[in-house]
Amino acid sequence: MMNWFANLPNFSAYGTPVYFIYLLIAILPLGIGIYFGKRLSWYEALVSFVFIFFMFDGQDWQQAISLIVYIIYQTCLVMWYVHYRQQNNNSLVFYCTTFLSLLPIIIVKFTPAMVGHNSLLGFLGISYLTFRAAGTIIETRDGAVKDINWWKFIRFMAFMPTITSGPIDRYRRFSKDYRKVPSREKYLKMLEKAVMYLFIGFIYKFIIDYFFAQQWLPYVEQQAMSHAPHLSWWVVAVAYVYSGDLYFDFAGYSLFAVAISYIMGVETPMNFNKPFLSKNIKEFWNRWHMTLSFWFRDYIFMRFVFMATKKHWFKNRNVLSSLAYMINMVVMGFWHGVTWYYILYGFLHGAALCTNDWWLRYKRKHFKNLKSTKLTKFIAGFITFNFVVFSFLIFCGFLNTLWFNPSAMK
Amino acid sequence: MTNKKKLWSIFGPVIVAGVLTLVLFALPWGNHHSQEVEQKAAVSLSATVFKNRSLKAQALGSKKENYIPFFGSSELNRMDRYHPSVMAERYHNYKPFLFGSRGTQSLPQLFNMAMIPQQMHNKKAVYIISPQWFVRQGVMVNAFKYYNGSYANLMWLAQANPKSPYDRYTARRLIKLLGDDGTVTQDAAKIAAGKPLTGWDRFNINMRIKFLSHEDDLFSGLFLNDNYGKRIKPKVHLLPQQLNYADLSATAIKEHNYNSNNNRFGILNGFYNSTVKPDLRKTRNSQRHFNYTKSPEYGDLEVVLNQFKKTNSNVIFMITPVNARWEKYTGMSMPMYYRTVDKIKMQLRSQGFNHIVDYSHKGGQNGFMQDTIHIGWAGWVDFDRKVSPFIEKKQPQPHYHMNKAFLSKEWQDLDPTADNLNQFKVDHNLR
Numbered sequence: 001m002m003n004w005f006a007n008l009p010n011f012s013a014y015g016t017p018v019y020f021i022y023l024l025i026a027i028l029p030l031g032i033g034i035y036f037g038k039r040l041s042w043y044e045a046l047v048s049f050v051f052i053f054f055m056f057d058g059q060d061w062q063q064a065i066s067l068i069v070y071i072i073y074q075t076c077l078v079m080w081y082v083h084y085r086q087q088n089n090n091s092l093v094f095y096c097t098t099f100l101s102l103l104p105i106i107i108v109k110f111t112p113a114m115v116g117h118n119s120l121l122g123f124l125g126i127s128y129l130t131f132r133a134a135g136t137i138i139e140t141r142d143g144a145v146k147d148i149n150w151w152k153f154i155r156f157m158a159f160m161p162t163i164t165s166g167p168i169d170r171y172r173r174f175s176k177d178y179r180k181v182p183s184r185e186k187y188l189k190m191l192e193k194a195v196m197y198l199f200i201g202f203i204y205k206f207i208i209d210y211f212f213a214q215q216w217l218p219y220v221e222q223q224a225m226s227h228a229p230h231l232s233w234w235v236v237a238v239a240y241v242y243s244g245d246l247y248f249d250f251a252g253y254s255l256f257a258v259a260i261s262y263i264m265g266v267e268t269p270m271n272f273n274k275p276f277l278s279k280n281i282k283e284f285w286n287r288w289h290m291t292l293s294f295w296f297r298d299y300i301f302m303r304f305v306f307m308a309t310k311k312h313w314f315k316n317r318n319v320l321s322s323l324a325y326m327i328n329m330v331v332m333g334f335w336h337g338v339t340w341y342y343i344l345y346g347f348l349h350g351a352a353l354c355t356n357d358w359w360l361r362y363k364r365k366h367f368k369n370l371k372s373t374k375l376t377k378f379i380a381g382f383i384t385f386n387f388v389v390f391s392f393l394i395f396c397g398f399l400n401t402l403w404f405n406p407s408a409m410k
Numbered sequence: 411m412t413n414k415k416k417l418w419s420i421f422g423p424v425i426v427a428g429v430l431t432l433v434l435f436a437l438p439w440g441n442h443h444s445q446e447v448e449q450k451a452a453v454s455l456s457a458t459v460f461k462n463r464s465l466k467a468q469a470l471g472s473k474k475e476n477y478i479p480f481f482g483s484s485e486l487n488r489m490d491r492y493h494p495s496v497m498a499e500r501y502h503n504y505k506p507f508l509f510g511s512r513g514t515q516s517l518p519q520l521f522n523m524a525m526i527p528q529q530m531h532n533k534k535a536v537y538i539i540s541p542q543w544f545v546r547q548g549v550m551v552n553a554f555k556y557y558n559g560s561y562a563n564l565m566w567l568a569q570a571n572p573k574s575p576y577d578r579y580t581a582r583r584l585i586k587l588l589g590d591d592g593t594v595t596q597d598a599a600k601i602a603a604g605k606p607l608t609g610w611d612r613f614n615i616n617m618r619i620k621f622l623s624h625e626d627d628l629f630s631g632l633f634l635n636d637n638y639g640k641r642i643k644p645k646v647h648l649l650p651q652q653l654n655y656a657d658l659s660a661t662a663i664k665e666h667n668y669n670s671n672n673n674r675f676g677i678l679n680g681f682y683n684s685t686v687k688p689d690l691r692k693t694r695n696s697q698r699h700f701n702y703t704k705s706p707e708y709g710d711l712e713v714v715l716n717q718f719k720k721t722n723s724n725v726i727f728m729i730t731p732v733n734a735r736w737e738k739y740t741g742m743s744m745p746m747y748y749r750t751v752d753k754i755k756m757q758l759r760s761q762g763f764n765h766i767v768d769y770s771h772k773g774g775q776n777g778f779m780q781d782t783i784h785i786g787w788a789g790w791v792d793f794d795r796k797v798s799p800f801i802e803k804k805q806p807q808p809h810y811h812m813n814k815a816f817l818s819k820e821w822q823d824l825d826p827t828a829d830n831l832n833q834f835k836v837d838h839n840l841r
């Protein structure tokens with residue numbers, strides 16, 4: 001049985017142009033249904049199952065089992081907490097439930113650092129599903145989620161277009177879309193956007209990123225490695241080329257996920273908004289991987305600030321916000337994985353957010369008459385962009401290979 | 411706007427674009443390339459030329475231009491002024507069409523040749539064999555995939571005969587190297603099992619070949635690198651007008667000594683600085699365990715030879731040397747190298763492939779090598795001296811007699827001592 005399963009072809013989400021032909025044909029009936037005011041729930045479940053099946057079969061069959069066990073686990077946990085929350089609201093129970101919800105990802109992220117190999121619990125997309133599950137528990141505690149049952153929750157968790165890499169939706173928003181069918185006028189507007197996003201995504205992922213990922217990155221990495229373990233100017237090239245690759249790959253992917261969601265009548269939130277045009281690092285995080293940074297903003301940064309304010313932990317507001325930034329970003333670093341470069345990346349971004357706040361205060365005090373001109377905007381954008389590129393060089397782990405593990409590339 | 415109009419304004423452009431794309435690839439747009447483009451393609455050494463058909467088919471099929479295929483690997487990229495393409499332009503009436511880069515060993519070359527059997531029919535060809543190909547695991551999967559494409563695979567499948575042991579062997583190798591690759595490997599599995607392809611399979615293959623050939627006609631001539639303009643043409647006038655091999659060889663040696671004076675191996679200075687010097691200490695004695703005597707590559711070579719027989723090509727083979735000073739330093743066993751070459755030569759000779767230029771003992775000759783394993787300078791001069799008469803003068807019809815024992819695991823794994831080789835000859839009634 002497992003042998004048969006392991007020998008099936010595997011189709012990762014949005015991997016090739018041909019994938020879109022299969023996918024679009026499969027969801028065409030859903031689109032026609034919504035156009036005529038009806039959601040074909042059973043057909044949708046079937047299509048989702050088939051496509052998710054082909055993402056995780058073949059070589060990845062162990063991941064498929066992990067995925068199923070994980071979803072059952074989270075569903076039980078959330079259903080139990082929803083049930084509990086109807087009568088009680090004990091903080092300790094809430095913290096324990098949240099911790100249990102985070103436990104799988106904590107194990108998965110710490111295993112490689114502790115044992116040296118990947119955890120068997122892991123599967124592609126576990127981080128994104130964790131955000132959805134933990135977010136639902138938090139929303140339940142806030143009283144924002146009431147109307148939920150196991151089927152609705154699973155549908156939210158395993159929403160096919162976004163299952164492996166986001167964008168990260170919230171249950172409250174998602175269920176609102178799902179309860180009703182968009183009006184024909186609205187749906188036409190969504191379709192129009194979907195077509196545009198798909199084609200921008202094609203340009204990003206299959207054309208521009210082809211050059212970054214297939215042509216340029218291997219070349220500059222190889223050049224830089226020929227000087228290993230020493231630094232060379234090629235490392236600078238790696239930083240810029242990797243940043244381009246990361247953006248066009250991920251933004252392209254996100255556009256696909258949003259477009260397919262739209263066709264299925266769900267307005268999954270956007271993930272990117274021209275991030276490299278940001279004038280400061282705070283703006284950058286409002287434009288880069290937005291669903292992730294908003295999740296962290298709402299559920300870590302804000303929660304911490306509220307709690308600290310309520311309990312009067314700090315006298316100085318600036319100290320409070322700086323600490324909140326640091327916690328927020330370092331946790332995000334850990335979330336990417338327990339390696340020195342992810343953690344340093346989080347730390348750098350936390351420090352950059354603090355520096356940004358400090359600079360704004362300093363400017364207000366000492367350069368009251370400084371006007372915002374094209375030049376100042378350009379300088380601000382230039383500094384922000386280059387800082388981000390530098391942080392991505394840390395993030396991509398190339399330096400780890402260059403300094404500590406040069407044989408891995410040869 | 412009514413909803414119908416809105417729907418059309420959303421999907422109309424997509425549908426029109428889709429139809430136009432289909433039309434673009436379904437229509438034959440003419441496949442003629444200009445002479446300049448062919449000239450570039452012949453020395454570009456690019457994977458695009460290697461994996462596609464229209465450029466090489468036009469060049470090698472041309473009655474006007476006398477293009478000769480040179481199959482090889484990375485040595486073809488050593489473009490000094492004595493490189494065969496420069497020499498041919500100055501002194502000879504033919505133009506080499508080069509097929510080869512690092513990793514284009516026998517099996518990739520077979521798929522390359524399978525696209526142009528008519529063009530190779532009754533023609534001459536040059537085949538350069540590097541003993542370095544014959545490593546234990548054979549051609550590397552990544553290298554194979556880089557120089558292999560569905561166009562060549564489909565064309566090979568369209569001609570494959572499930573009754574031929576050569577084609578069954580090739581099908582098995584293809585599956586092994588590609589892993590799961592949809593239609594191609596499914597069809598190859600049928601050939602490997604000795605079953606013919608169905609009518610539907612053939613229809614599907616021919617459909618896809620048609621689309622790929624149109625894509626090839628449209629795009630292969632674009633974006634060719636300009637080795638010709640940058641590395642071949644500027645060197646032609648550096649050669650004297652009169653061809654005198656002794657003089658050329660003398661200047662080549664002088665030039666070699668001048669350009670490789672920063673190291674004791676006689677390696678080109680730039681190559682030495684960038685590639686050899688950084689790891690010099692680590693490389694000492696690092697090749698002691700190298701062994702080319704047993705390899706699936708021998709079987710891969712056999713299917714190439716069979717292809718030459720099919721097209722009745724008259725082929726001259728060259729077996730490459732290694733830099734003797736370098737191998738002494740790295741500790742590679744030269745007796746092992748010579749035994750490898752004996753095995754290769756027996757496979758060639760006993761089947762009637764008698765034009766062999768064996769350079770395996772030339773790696774210590776002054777000025778012969780450009781770097782560690784590639785010939786250059788005086789090496790290229792001597793190569794031209796041996797190969798150009800073969801191409802320019804009329805040769806007797808070749809008589810090849812294939813023996814499928816060379817496809818066997820027994821041959822691939824045979825340790826080529828003189829006794830073992832003789833025993834193999836006796837066992838399989840070889841000449």
